[in-house]
Amino acid sequence: MRASHVKQKRILLIISGGIAAYKCLDLIRRMREAGASVRAVMTKAATEFITPLSVGALTSERVFTSLFDLNDEQEIGHIRLSREADLLIVAPATADLIAKMASGHADDLASTVLLATDKPVLVAPAMNPRMWMHPATQRNVAQLRADGLHFVGPNTGEMAERDEAGPGRLAEVPEIIAAATSILAERARGAIAHLHARPLQGRHVLVTSGPTHEPIDPVRYIANRSSGKQGHAIARAAVALGARVTLVSGPVSITDPPGVDVVRVETAKEMLAAVEKNLPADIAIFAAAVADWRSASAAQQKLKKSGDKPSLDLIENPDILATVGKLRTGRPRLVIGFAAETSSVASEAARKLKSKGADWIVANDVSPDRGVFGGDGNTVHLVTAQGTEDWPTLSKDEVARRLLQRAAEHLSSGAAAAE
Ligand code: C5P
Secondary structure, eight states, X not given: OOGGXXXXXXXXXXXXXXXXXXXXXXXXXXXXXXXXXXXXXXXXXXXXXXXXXXXXXXXXXXXXXXXTOOGGGGGGHHHHHHHTOSEXXXXXXXXXXXXXXXXXXXXXXXXXXXXXXXXXXXXXXXXXXXXXXXXXXXXXXXXXXXXXXXXXXXXXXXXXXXXXXXXXXXXXXXXXXXXXXXXXXXXXXXXXXXXXXXXXXXXXXXXXXXXXXXXXXXXXXEOOOOOSHHHHHHHHHHHHTTOEEEEEEOSOSSOOOTTOEEEEOSSHHHHHXXXXXXXXXXXXXXXXXXXXXXXXXXXXXXXXXXSSOOOOOEEEOOOHHHHHHTOSSXXXXXXXXXXXESSSHHHHHHHHHHHTXXXXXXXXXXXXXXXXXXXXXXXXXXXXXXXXXXXXXXXXHHHHHHHHHHHHHHXXXXXXXXX
């Protein structure tokens, strides 16, 4: 990412009350060094940790702390604050502010600005690990992601309170700046929509996610490694862009994305049947790690250990992506597959693009040292008939968001109409 994406950009920094608030001072300094202008809004609690005076000295701007101190701008002040920004950054974002944002409260300046904005919002949470992992916070974060907000961190490590460790540390200043730069860069090329834009309104997006389990007997099964995180993130991103979403998911331990019709399946055959039942779709995205084989005859009773070496007779599963990619009637206008490879990533993906009848393949290197399985990050290449694009390392949510934004652009472009 080039620093030029931050240059001359106007950042509205919303500081809420956490021990990490002091790191904002460095954040402001670094963003100004990169050429951005920074205006700050502080919650009342934030002023207990750092003073508006020091924040104002670093921003060289007035610091806004209350809904009712906007004398010169009267009551439209909060609207102007948001209108005059290119990007809002909430750092640190406390559990309380995140909860208020998720439920749409507007009882102070920070929450009011956040409710009134249609600009991109980057949230950098910081809190005690137990508060971060609490189902209420996780629910609120999932909601905000579904609403189209961007997140950076929290990081895992030592907390200010002694003997506390876990996820909850504010992302480091360079990480926050990198995330902000990436959002501004994507926005500059039109790849990040207006916060409340709904380019997929009226479209149906069908997504497969997770592994499949192919029974050997009632207690054993064959499966691939897959957490479902990428597929579920895709479903969330599609909802955020206004689509009606059907998520056909194999067995996963993550929660259902809000606002999505989830169809739970176990096996590849069930997944294919569920996909076929839920067509037609405008876009179909196959992110599931489908087992390639199943046992030719799953035992009805648990197999016993015996002296004989057991043998497993395998037969091939249907290829769901290829089945849909090659449909003659009722084929979705955009069929996207994934290719998890450990070598020759791009060339393998290009081969699968053809052999499976896909329009795009998202290829990723899943060598064990990459930490893709179960992790939150992903480095992918978008392979289309036009060639291969290498994307930077992004969170799975960001990969999903960009993919769906591209898909929305594709559908509304002449390319799709001509197909
Ligand atoms: O051939 P491979 O498994 O690498 O292909 C990966 C792509 O094909 C993914 O999009 C996956 O969801 C899809 N696939 C499928 N049905 C299968 C095998 C793979 O839909 N039986």
